[in-house]
Amino acid sequence: MTHPLRLRAFRLLFLGRTVSAVGDAVVPTALALAVLRATGSTAALALVLGCAMIPRLLLLPFGGVIADRFDARRVAVATDLVRCAAQLVVGVELLGGAPALTHMAVASAVGGAASAFAIPTASPLVAGTVDEPARQRANALMGVTANASRLAGPALAGLLIWTAGPGWAFVLDALSFALSALLLSILRVRHVPVPRRSIRTDLVLGWREVRSRDWYWSSLLAHGVWNGAAAVLLTVGPVVAVQRLGGEGVWVLLQQGGAVGLLAGSLLAGRFRPGRPVLVGNLGLAAYAAPLLLLAVTAPAPAVIAAYCLALTALGFLNPVWETVVQREFPPQVLARVTSYDWLMSLGAMPIGYALAPLAARQWGASTPLAVAGVLVAVACAGTAAVPAVRRLGWAVSVPPQPSVPVGR
Known part of the structure; x- marks a missing residue:
């Protein structure tokens, strides 16, 4: 049985998902501190989090339809670019020193909507790059990189926040989505x-x-x-x-x-x-x-x-x-x-x-x-x-x- 990482398509997918997972793992801690620094209000934090969750829940079934109808790779590239733009907007505002709660809420809503179309692409991307005998190992590798990122994310977030400010955490996440989109754009995935x-x-x-x-x-x-x-x-x-x-x-x-x-x-x-x-x-x-x-x-x-x-x-x-x-x-x-x-x-x-x-x-x-x-x-x-x-x-x-x-x- 061929190891999944010996397959070029899966290597590109794995690297792209790893990069975006690291960026995403930094954001929760940075977002909480950024909103609290800007507003001092837990209600404002709840509003921003809700703006991400509600469109994600409402649009998830439609995201599944789109990912099945079209090439999952193209959908994933598009959603990575949208989320890159949304995180970059927040990062630039935070670096400017005068973040507006409305802008952060809108960016969170856009990112949440994009994630509703991105989440259903994950399984078709693995299935389209790895044959069945090696898929459990491939899925385990994806799980390892995601969970390792969760383990390291808060520490990396803390380092960025206390040395450079929370805005750089969002810039890092935006760059991770851009790199992920680039890697996904050059791989080929089987699509029915x-x-x-x-x-x-x-x-x-x-x-x-x-x-x-x-x-x-x-x-x-x-x-x-x-x-x-x-x-x-x-x-x-x-x-x-x-x-x-x-x-x-x-x-x-x-x-x-x-x-x-x-x-x-x-x-x-x-x-x-x-x-x-x-x-x-x-x-x-x-x-x-x-x-x-x-x-x-x-x-x-x-x-x-x-x-x-x-x-x-x-x-x-x-x-x-x-x-x-x-x-x-x-x-x-x-x-x-x-x-x-x-x-x-x-x-x-x-x-x-x-x-x-x-x-x-x-x-x-x-x-x-x-x-x-x-x-x-x-x-x-x-x-x-x-x-x-x-x-x-x-x-x-x-x-x-x-x-x-x-x-x-």
Whole structure:
């Protein structure tokens, strides 16, 4: 089996995604500090973050349609250039010393809209450059570079912010998107043309492909619960860590432990190929209940950190394995659309957790939402084992069914 990095097309893709991942990993920390420096308001930060999230959620399904209809490479190049321009606008304003909140919000909205079209291209790009036997290793490599960037991003952001200012973090991200666009523009990706139909028909067809596979939609429900529970932990967890477990340093260690776990899981996925990939991956996600429940009972900080690291290791392992299974089981003509529905459910569940967790914590105390989220994630993720298709799905050689074409336009 040829190693993915021996393939020129994948090398270009890998390098481009690595560069943009490093740039993106710097921005969250820089954005938070830039907005707070400019306005001193957490409400302003919430506004800017919301301006990025809302168009991303609304446009994700349409991004899947566009990526399936057109060459995913061209769509990815276009979105990289749009995001380059958006980040450059913010960076220049910050470097000028008089950033306007309106401009930052608009740039975030433009970047969020572009990401809705970029996200669905990721899986078709890997599937179009690497043959099936090497795809899990290729997806694991993509996971390694993304998770390594998350681990190093905050430190690089801090270095830039305190030595040169947050504006340079955005300039760096803009340059990373420009370089990524350049690399993607010279690679060649296999693309299966899709018949021209109405956008509504393409959306319906993608949703039918999701509904037709029990293992997929049942897992998506579990993954949505997982992401909602993650939002609860990220919202309530800092309060528990600071007030009950020893201070801000505990929360920082928890987050770094999670980043290490994600990286370790991605490395493991490059070497271990479970016989029942979806079943093993979903059961691993159930481990996220441990840090939630340990936080709820105010367990010692080392136990919480270790549990969180283990839970994120399971996530880091699942992501490449899941991508490989989806690329194998779905026809290439619908891959971007089903991926967009996957992301829509995952991202859409997080605002629910962000909204409900503080309300529940104020009403019943921080332990209640953490405990409820822990129970829900354990039941949802482990409960997928009750679905026969989840238990049966393996790596036996099969030809993915062709997508059904609905009648009408």
